[in-house]
Amino acid sequence: MARKMLRDGEQKEYDFDLFVIGAGSGGVRASRTSAGFGAKVAICELPFHPISSEVVGGVGGTCVIRGCVPKKILVYGSAFRGEFEDARNFGWELDEDIKFNWKKLLHNKTQEIQRLNGIYKRLLTNSSVTMIEGEGKVAGPHEVEVTQLDGSVQKYTAKNILIATGSRAQRVKIPGEELAITSDEALSLEDLPKRAVILGGGYIAVEFASIWRGMGATVDLFYRKELPLRGFDDEMRAAVTKNLEGRGIKLHPQSTLTELSKTDEGIRVVTDHGDELIADVVLFATGRAPNTKRLNLEAVGVETDRTGAIKVDEYSRTNVPSIWAVGDVTNRMNLTPVALMEGTCFSKTVFGGEPTKPDYKDIPCAVFCIPPLSVVGLSEQQALEQATSDVLIFTSSFTPMKNTISGRQEKTVMKLIVDSATDRVIGASMCGPDAPEIMQGIAVAMKCGATKKQFDSTVGIHPSAAEEFVTMRTLTRRLTVEPKI
């Protein structure tokens, strides 16, 4: 493949135009698109393993191996329980006790992950990106050191270095913490827990609560705040909470775990309220930290913040001009599609001759609890904080048609937030079946500044849940904003 030479006088000075450390979503995307622009690219990644550590990882990264994809597969798997329950009033006669074989699902999941890992490797090969297996470290502004499996160390020079090493699940420092697992292990447990305790109120915590509950475990969920999912719209948080409870998850708001110990019956869990539980599995879903510890960044002076995240400018450049970083390792917005965007923008900026800033406005996201939550734009609370004119709130809470027959006591909740001055829709959220699929199109409309009037002028698709978003005619409330002085 013909490679464009960079500027005169710089030819062949380096082994590569770009060396990428970490072949997850952001790293792979940046490598491929850079190679597409004619750059000579190498990427290094740790050997494949479902559970990550300092020495194992795998092409595909968190999303493919230990995040979005395996998580979604398990959500699919666990959602069947609800379907079986719902089916009865539709006339289906099923065994009282439908068997669930966790090992079979685990096997099928691992197969799919390995298949995807292979696809990602081929994507890189087909883009003529050189793949190097091993642990990459920064050795200089233009130098990367890769420790290979056999312990041998190889050095490579590159005009630009991109760090895309992502993040890893964190543990809580309490006595017995080694007895707990993180989401990595939770996705690959040998045995399905019968009694699961989850610590954390973020999206990972509620997703695993739904997964294990659907697979038949008792689940106790502990979180610090009054409601889980801090940062999301309060009404949506309440809706999710109600649904989790309705599906049989035991919620422990405003509480935490203080101690774990091993007993014959299982792990003894002590809470800050002095309660005790016995669990087969304790999951820490208490956040993730950027993977920067072993990168040797201090050697070249790349600045990190106190969480260990690499500091970058709007173009994803670190304080060292030849070193860049994208994805979770920068702790901006930790989502796969955002890492993809950052990776693409990086390539355009550095190799496409087209400086491009990633745009963080109106990024939609989803929480795959059961039923799921999906949002784009502002929450009601954020809208009120940022508002310069009155904020119009349209909400709808309804029984989905399926539940009218199944008898499931679960409502779908939707919300649109409109700026009264411009009529623009500035926030949309939904908790209910298919919310993530529904919200994608809403996000397109919002990203381009669609007005409430444009929503209303769209004809509904009947009968769907989504049609509710274009038929919200009655204002639920108007939040009056005092003019800011």
Add this chain to the structure above:
Amino acid sequence: MATSLGVPRLPFSPKTLQTLRRTLPLSLSKSPHSTPLPHPSISRSPFILRLSHRRLSSRPSASGGGENYDFDLFTIGAGSGGVRASRLAANFGASVAICELPFATISSDTAGGVGGTCVLRGCVPKKLMVYASKFNHEFEESHGFGWSYETDPKHDWGTLIANKNAELQRLTGIYKNILNNAGVALIEGRGKVVDPHTVSVDGKLYSARHILIAVGGRPNMPNIPGIEHAIDSDAALDLPARPDKIAIVGGGYIAVEFAGIFNGLMSEVHVFIRQKKVLRGFDEEIRDFVGEQMSLRGIKFHPEESPQAISKSEDGSLSLKTNKGKVSGFSHIMFATGRRPNTKNLGLEDVGVQLATNGAIMVDEYSRTTVESIWAVGDVTDRINLTPVALMEGGAFAKTVFANEPTKPDHRAVPSAVFSQPPIGQVGLTEEQAIEEYGDVDVYTSNFRPLKATVSGLPDRVYMKMLVCANSGKVLGVHMCGDDSPEIIQGIAIAVKAGLTKTQFDSTIGIHPTAAEELVTMRTPTRKVRRNSSSDEQKVKDAVKSST
């Protein structure tokens, strides 16, 4: 526009009405047709104001030419369009009556029911049956996810039909309440137009300033020998028992939806289509795709086979004779061969309302017929026969006539769905229409195995297509077949209706992992169609799924 149409104006400005409400004693506002229930949200509702006006409306008024009418509006048919129009008209202050036939799940000249086709014999029961039948596929999917059953799931038809009908009863009750709460007088019986301002309901006469016809459509079957043995979609939604083996004649959306329903509920299903493929009028590739997917789920298609006769054998089983031969052993034969506007015996021709050859009422852009005081909305006008379109037409009618705000329903970029299995969602132009209209079109397609299928092991796939005007960059149409398509396309429809460009779609971040994210990550056109190129279609390259 408005004036040339002679749209009647409210005799009073809202301000005057406010004053009247204050000055008129409430006792005056007792109307024989009103239902003076306290409205739950009385603060938002112009209830009292409406009552005042109702009294006034039957008096000589500024625009009424001194005539007295029982009602400002008399609506014939309480389906989606009729209920919406009546309710809104009443909210705008009109005195409104609506007539509808008594409730029955199967429609006839003497039975119907508040709620209409959508609620009682269409969208709603159909979707409930789709939900019921879809479980079967989910049971199959569940195996790959580790679930197993000692005995295979069985389906009890009676439970489904009983629960479905209970829900329909509940809904018809809700619709009645909606009318009641809006102060609309509901009259049970068969309405017929007697003159431009008079409706007869089973012989009783009512006068009205405006008459709205919203009687919808009904299934239509061809007149072939033995047709009396066939059922239509009304009956198919309310069968007493599961068909063992059913022939479905027709290739439209009703045919493919019922094929999926019966297949999922474990009938043997044969679909006879006149054409080579199902769903004429839909995007050609979508037609191919949905046919393939349905075949994979066990539906047997008989393309280019037209029905000629039905015969019943001694054992009670039915045979369908077609131009290609005879297929026997059916327990049921269903005809899904189109619907016709319900305009027979409505008295329309006699008062001068012009009908199209298929019986549809001809209306102008404001839904007005050739008789100035008679209007029509919904399927009876055979424009776009969808519930939300009837709602839009009903809403526009009420605004035009009773809110002094002439409004044309906008029939552009109306999204729609087919609840086949897998379902289809679409908005805007098909590839064929886009090329015809714009010439230079970039076609983006994606055909992929969804994540769920990679684990279930089933051959389910998803197909997506986006049509982009090569000159303006505008997205002209989006089509999708696969799980959740109808839900996914709704939001996309807002963007298409708003005239957004492909660049704007691409600037939207995906929601991962979903199927829908594919619609914002289609980076490479599958083909660029150019009017002036030597070859009509330039295959650029197969769409590479940019999934990293």
